[in-house]
Amino acid sequence: xxxxxxxxxxxxxxxxxxxxxxxxxxxxxxxxxxxxxxxxxxxxxxxxxxxxxxxxxxxxxxxxxxxxxxxxxxxxxxxxxxxxxxxxxxxxxxxxxxxxxxxxxxxxxxxxxxxxxxxxxxxxxxxxxxxxxxxxxxxxxxxxxxxxxxxxxxxxxxxxxxxxxxxxxxxxxxxxxxxxxxxxxxxxxxxxxxxxxxxxxxxxxxxxxxxxxxxxxxxxxxxxxxxxxxxxxxxxxxxxxxxxxxxxxxxxxxxxxxxxxxxxxxxxxxxxxxxxxxxxxxxxxxxxxxxxxxxxxxxxxxxxxxxxxxxxxxxxxxxxxxxxxxxxxxxxxxxxxxxxxxxxxxxxxxxxxxxxxxxxxxxxxxxxxxxxxxxxxxxxxxxxxxxxxxxxxxxxxxxxxxxxxxxxxxxxxxxxxxxxxxxxxxxxxxxxxxxxxxxxxxxxxxxxxxxxxxxxxxxxxxxxxxxxxxxxxxxxxxxxxxxxxxxxxxxxxxxxxxxxxxxxxxxxxxxxxxxxxxxxxxxxxxxxxxxxxxxxxxxxxxxxxxxxxxxxxxxxxxxxxxxxxxxxxxxxxxxxxxxxxxxxxxxxxxxxxxxxxxxxxxxxxxxxxxxxxxxxxxxxxxxxxxxxxxxxxxxxxxxxxxxxxxxxxxxxxxxxxxxxxxxxxxxxxxxxxxxxxxxxxxxxxxxxxxxxxxxxxxxxxxxxxxxxxxxxxxxxxxxxxxxxxxxxxxxxxxxxxxxxxxx
Amino acid sequence: xxxxxxxxxxxxxxxxxxxxxxxxxxxxxxxxxxxxxxxxxxxxxxxxxxxxxxxxxxxxxxxxxxxxxxxxxxxxxxxxx
Amino acid sequence: xxxxxxxxxxxxxxxxxxxxxxxxxxxxxxxxxxxxxxxxxxxxxxxxxxxxxxxxxxxxxxxxxxxxxxxxxxxxxxxxxxxxxxxxxxxxxxxxxxxxxxxxxxxxxxxxxxxxxxxxxxxxxxxxxxxxxxxxxxxxxxxxxxxxxxxxxxxxxxxxxxxx
Numbered sequence: 001x002x003x004x005x006x007x008x009x010x011x012x013x014x015x016x017x018x019x020x021x022x023x024x025x026x027x028x029x030x031x032x033x034x035x036x037x038x039x040x041x042x043x044x045x046x047x048x049x050x051x052x053x054x055x056x057x058x059x060x061x062x063x064x065x066x067x068x069x070x071x072x073x074x075x076x077x078x079x080x081x082x083x084x085x086x087x088x089x090x091x092x093x094x095x096x097x098x099x100x101x102x103x104x105x106x107x108x109x110x111x112x113x114x115x116x117x118x119x120x121x122x123x124x125x126x127x128x129x130x131x132x133x134x135x136x137x138x139x140x141x142x143x144x145x146x147x148x149x150x151x152x153x154x155x156x157x158x159x160x161x162x163x164x165x166x167x168x169x170x171x172x173x174x175x176x177x178x179x180x181x182x183x184x185x186x187x188x189x190x191x192x193x194x195x196x197x198x199x200x201x202x203x204x205x206x207x208x209x210x211x212x213x214x215x216x217x218x219x220x221x222x223x224x225x226x227x228x229x230x231x232x233x234x235x236x237x238x239x240x241x242x243x244x245x246x247x248x249x250x251x252x253x254x255x256x257x258x259x260x261x262x263x264x265x266x267x268x269x270x271x272x273x274x275x276x277x278x279x280x281x282x283x284x285x286x287x288x289x290x291x292x293x294x295x296x297x298x299x300x301x302x303x304x305x306x307x308x309x310x311x312x313x314x315x316x317x318x319x320x321x322x323x324x325x326x327x328x329x330x331x332x333x334x335x336x337x338x339x340x341x342x343x344x345x346x347x348x349x350x351x352x353x354x355x356x357x358x359x360x361x362x363x364x365x366x367x368x369x370x371x372x373x374x375x376x377x378x379x380x381x382x383x384x385x386x387x388x389x390x391x392x393x394x395x396x397x398x399x400x401x402x403x404x405x406x407x408x409x410x411x412x413x414x415x416x417x418x419x420x421x422x423x424x425x426x427x428x429x430x431x432x433x434x435x436x437x438x439x440x441x442x443x444x445x446x447x448x449x450x451x452x453x454x455x456x457x458x459x460x461x462x463x464x465x466x467x468x469x470x471x472x473x474x475x476x477x478x479x480x481x482x483x484x485x486x487x488x489x490x491x492x493x494x495x496x497x498x499x500x501x502x503x504x505x506x507x508x509x510x511x512x513x514x515x516x517x518x519x520x521x522x523x524x525x526x527x528x529x530x531x532x533x534x535x536x537x538x539x540x541x542x543x544x545x546x547x548x549x550x551x552x553x554x555x556x557x558x559x560x561x562x563x564x565x566x567x568x569x570x571x572x573x574x575x576x577x578x579x580x581x582x583x584x585x586x587x588x589x590x591x592x593x594x595x596x597x598x599x600x601x602x603x604x605x606x607x608x609x610x611x612x613x614x615x616x617x618x619x620x621x622x623x624x625x626x627x628x629x630x631x632x633x634x635x636x637x638x639x640x641x642x643x644x645x646x647x648x649x650x651x652x653x654x655x656x657x658x659x660x661x662x663x664x665x666x667x668x669x670x671x672x673x674x675x676x677x678x679x680x681x682x683x684x685x686x687x688x689x690x691x692x693x694x695x696x697x698x699x700x701x702x703x704x705x706x707x708x709x710x711x712x713x714x715x716x717x718x719x720x721x722x723x724x725x726x727x728x729x730x731x732x733x734x735x736x737x738x739x740x741x742x743x
Numbered sequence: 744x745x746x747x748x749x750x751x752x753x754x755x756x757x758x759x760x761x762x763x764x765x766x767x768x769x770x771x772x773x774x775x776x777x778x779x780x781x782x783x784x785x786x787x788x789x790x791x792x793x794x795x796x797x798x799x800x801x802x803x804x805x806x807x808x809x810x811x812x813x814x815x816x817x818x819x820x821x822x823x824x
Numbered sequence: 825x826x827x828x829x830x831x832x833x834x835x836x837x838x839x840x841x842x843x844x845x846x847x848x849x850x851x852x853x854x855x856x857x858x859x860x861x862x863x864x865x866x867x868x869x870x871x872x873x874x875x876x877x878x879x880x881x882x883x884x885x886x887x888x889x890x891x892x893x894x895x896x897x898x899x900x901x902x903x904x905x906x907x908x909x910x911x912x913x914x915x916x917x918x919x920x921x922x923x924x925x926x927x928x929x930x931x932x933x934x935x936x937x938x939x940x941x942x943x944x945x946x947x948x949x950x951x952x953x954x955x956x957x958x959x960x961x962x963x964x965x966x967x968x969x970x971x972x973x974x975x976x977x978x979x980x981x982x983x984x985x986x987x988x
Contacts (some may be wrong), residue, residue: 019923644970675962
């Protein structure tokens with residue numbers, strides 16, 4: 001799709017080669033964790049809690065251990081107890097419960113047996129005596145004075161010594177005088193919103209194979225967004241040194257933030273250790289939905305004040321995120337994610353609140369979608385009341401470089417205005433909606449992060465190259481590494497093999513999350529390539545018989561004005577490597593700073609069937625600032641994928657809990673994500689406002705796409721029906737009820 | 744002197760101030776300087792803060808070198824998914 | 825429990841394997857025949873990641889008991905590059921357009937989509953966009969938003985029609 005012209009042009013960056021790992025994926029050869037089989041492997045199954053909150057009085061595994069095919073059984077007693085202040089304490093008691101179960105589906109024990117059926121039968125034969133405890137489910141319920149505790153070991157973070165509570169975090173953010181500004185505003189709109197839990201919905205369930213050898217070393221193959229994180233957490237939970245564990249990342253079948261923590265590997269490792277055989281441990285879809293981290297539910301109250309000519313002068317917001325049974329950080333981010341408008345006066349607070357449900361995990365941009373749903377809905381109502389075009393109102397207030405985020409920091413160079421202008425100029429926005437359809441727009445923001453990455457670039461004897469990184473590829477980043485290396489070295493992208501290597505074969509690399517891979521790992525790749533080019537020039541200088549300072553790297557070859565002959569190509573230099581000094585290889589490691597924020601603006605035309613409450617999207621456009629799109633097809637893919645996840649979040653997806661805290665829809669039939677027939681094409685417009693802190697101007701793009709869709713659709717439903725939907729999902733029964741209430 | 748912007752939840756520890764001045768060649772030294780004047784603020788800042796310096800966010804700001812007239816924003820740690 | 829001996833045709837070749845009566849065809853394909861292209865995404869026939877062709881009809885292998893495959897003609901994604909006159913050394917047009925059109929990101933749903941798309945084009949060589957979307961509505965993808973998948977199927981349909 002059309003992109004706003006990047007000021008720079010490149011030879012390889014910005015092209016669309018077939019991704020190197022694609023062939024194996026279309027012929028069925030790509031190895032995901034559940035595809036791997038080791039000789040002699042056992043299969044494992046869990047016993048999970050049937051109660052949402054209970055003390056474990058006793059566990060008797062004796063019957064299970066005697067059952068056919070059973071080779072090992074583990075419970076929480078097989079793992080060291082970590083101190084409550086240990087950063088891995090919560091994950092260690094989540095992996096297998098210790099003394100208390102905190103949500104329905106909490107793992108209590110696991111069995112390894114020669115077949116899965118035998119393991120499941122034995123797990124069911126484990127006898128557990130429970131003492132039931134009060135179940136805490138709702139946000140209001142959890143925050144009420146005298147509320148029972150969802151987790152008696154939870155202490156509010158960052159407030160010093162305190163009593164256990166149902167509060168994980170409280171994050172207030174303030175500037176200016178919101179109360180005074182609100183009182184002086186010409187128009188004030190206040191609304192309350194609520195959002196159900198949703199799940200990332202990755203198609204591949206969590207899976208691993210672990211082989212703990214007689215030497216006490218564990219070989220792990222895992223489906224994960226970060227294998228160094230898997231190694232670190234597995235070591236901590238087992239009480240082992242990190243060097244005893246090697247983790248190889250299998251191909252990962254979707255993560256979206258849900259695979260940034262550990263559920264299976266320590267259990268599989270301990271089972272393997274006890275049984276003396278490899279153990280394969282795979283979650284069922286039901287286990288994924290019941291027991292892995294969904295995105296938080298939330299309640300929000302947003303009040304915005306504006307002048308009669310559309311200047312947004314004040315925002316006052318209260319946000320509470322239901323983060324599950326452990327004190328997750330998710331509740332902090334909602335307020336922090338307010339960054340799209342100047343808002344000279346701002347008073348926000350966001351809370352993380354516990355409940356007896358699984359610990360939440362990130363879902364693309366964690367907690368920002370809820371905040372954006374609420375804020376963009378209120379802004380849209382203000383535009384509507386003032387009779388202003390929704391894009392014009394947003395342009396009038398859009399944050400630019402130097403404006404402050406809610407966190408108080410000034411924005412670096414950002415591209416929100418460019419995205420708004422791009423949507424305004426687009427064919428979609430310039431066209432009338434189709435007959436019977438109405439339109440909505442909304443804005444989204446995500447910070448993006450940097451963090452640690454390592455890369456090794458090896459030049460092979462024949463002038464091809466291997467680029468080795470430690471970032472699991474969840475969206476096409478391998479291809480982007482090869483493209484950046486091709487640009488740096490000046491060789492064909494297919495002369496480069498990008499590899500995601502195991503924890504023993506590449507330097508430490510943080511999790512692929514926060515839209516960091518193309519940015520931070522890309523930086524490491526570029527740095528390694530640049531180091532190589534210096535060395536290549538030095539080798540060429542030797543061969544050419546000229547001074548090193550007179551050699552330059554141009555278009556994949558060493559050239560020197562002092563050398564009358566041909567440029568020395570990379571292949572010519574690598575062929576002489578042994579003679580000129582040895583192997584040609586470089587490694588770079590960094591803790592990347594300067595991640596550039598990515599803004600998005602979405603537009604939806606839709607129809608609402610007033611008899612059924614069903615919403616049909618007829619046209620959808622996503623505009624997003626990618627900085628520089630290294631591989632535009634995969635940038636578009638991130639934008640489209642995030643949009644459709646947001647559409648599902650907006651229109652249909654929700655966790656439905658019983659009053660006992662049991663998930664009633666733990667399958668893809670009743671937790672229904674969008675399918676192809678629900679959707680039109682998702683048009684994309686990539687805006688390129690390069691990030692000055694990356695050699696190619698990259699901004700991460702993976703997360704922002706999920707932030708605007710719910711408000712985009714809510715605003716279009718308002719335009720279609722006159723009704724402001726404030727509760728997610730905006731599913732047919734709820735739309736019908738809202739239409740009925742409005743009459 | 745560096746100009747330091749504090750998170751809302753840390754302002755009570757600095758007598759309610761949102762912006763304070765501090766000395767130091769690195770962010771860690773700035774934190775130590777603040778802790779000398781506002782006991783307890785150092786631990787609070789080290790417990791969970793990233794720092795925004797010259798438009799870049801540093802997740803581990805302890806040893807980041809700063810200019811004499813730098814502006815430092817302490818912000819909550821960021822993640823992603 | 826003794827295992828049943830099943831003989832069938834898989835990807836054009838006579839094949840046989842053993843399986844318990846309660847074992848799914850999906851598990852048999854993956855564990856007995858080493859054909860791990862078909863994936864288990866849900867085990868309940870809701871996601872389509874296990875799609876195979878059984879006597880030309882797209883089927884969720886997780887919903888079929890292995891003994892039901894007795895005497896049947898099965899195609900998995902591994903057999904796609906020998907179908908429709910493709911010689912096995914090249915990719916099927918669907919595989920090629922999926923690669924060129926970036927119709928896959930993580931790739932875990934891709935085998936299921938390729939099989940389902942083949943079944944569609946076998947029955948309807950000139951489908952409209954809507955027909956493609958409804959034919960593929962039984963295959964879940966969480967990465968792509970379906971846009972590039974639909975376009976790739978459209979392009980493959982053009983190529984297949986022009987080849988005949």
